[in-house]
Amino acid sequence: xxxxxxxxxxxxxGYFTDKRGDMSWAHAQEDAEWHEFVAGNASGKSAFLFGRxxxxxxxxFWPTQKARETAKEVADAMNSSPKxxxxxTLTEATWTNTKLLKGDLVTEVKELKNxxxxxLMIFGSGTLIAxxxxxxxIDAYTMVLNPLVLGSGRTMFEGMKEKLRLDLTKTRAFKNxxxxxxxxxxx
Numbered sequence: 001x002x003x004x005x006x007x008x009x010x011x012x013x014g015y016f017t018d019k020r021g022d023m024s025w026a027h028a029q030e031d032a033e034w035h036e037f038v039a040g041n042a043s044g045k046s047a048f049l050f051g052r053x054x055x056x057x058x059x060x061f062w063p064t065q066k067a068r069e070t071a072k073e074v075a076d077a078m079n080s081s082p083k084x085x086x087x088x089t090l091t092e093a094t095w096t097n098t099k100l101l102k103g104d105l106v107t108e109v110k111e112l113k114n115x116x117x118x119x120l121m122i123f124g125s126g127t128l129i130a131x132x133x134x135x136x137x138i139d140a141y142t143m144v145l146n147p148l149v150l151g152s153g154r155t156m157f158e159g160m161k162e163k164l165r166l167d168l169t170k171t172r173a174f175k176n177x178x179x180x181x182x183x184x185x186x187x
Contacts (some may be wrong), residue, residue: 001114002117004113004121004122004132005122006141007056007121007122007144012145012149015127015176016154016156018152019068019150021057025146025180027151031174031176033175033176034176034178036132038072045119046081047120048122048123049121050085050128051127053124053127054124057124062074076125079095081119082099084099085098086100086108089143107138109137134160134162137163140169140182141184142180143181146178147176164185165185168183
């Protein structure tokens with residue numbers, strides 16, 4: 001069975017986007033150690049799950065020349081990996097290796113997890129995280145705690161109906177102030 005993980009940057013005050021949905025603050029880290037970590041993560045083979053908003057944001061950047069110049073390893077991984085976008089409004093998904101899914105989110109993800117293929121990863125896509133976490137379908141969470149306070153924005157878990165207990169499995173601190181926190185749901 002495929003595993004489903006979340007990888008998101010969050011601020012000290014708990015937001016993964018600002019109030020306008022911007023996440024660019026998470027990528028403004030000039031640090032060789034951090035860039036090496038990010039490039040190493042990109043070498044992992046995953047299929048990506050996106051909501052429409054994150055899909056459109058990612059699609060607008062990763063296939064560009066600027067993305068290849070900025071983070072070649074990440075751009076290559078994002079463009080070549082299988083991608084699934086959940087949307088009620090899109091009529092097609094035109095980014096390479098992307099499949100549009102319009103059915104029930106929980107049902108579709110259960111089916112994806114039971115199919116053969118690489119593990120599944122969610123970036124951004126806050127509208128996916130709460131319902132999938134609530135259904136017990138997320139196997140791991142990686143959160144990059146950024147040394148930044150936004151004051152307002154969106155949390156990854158908006159709409160959670162019940163408490164979600166997590167067990168910390170690993171941490172890593174970087175010179176730029178980022179701290180990566182790895183969690184698994186308490187079973």
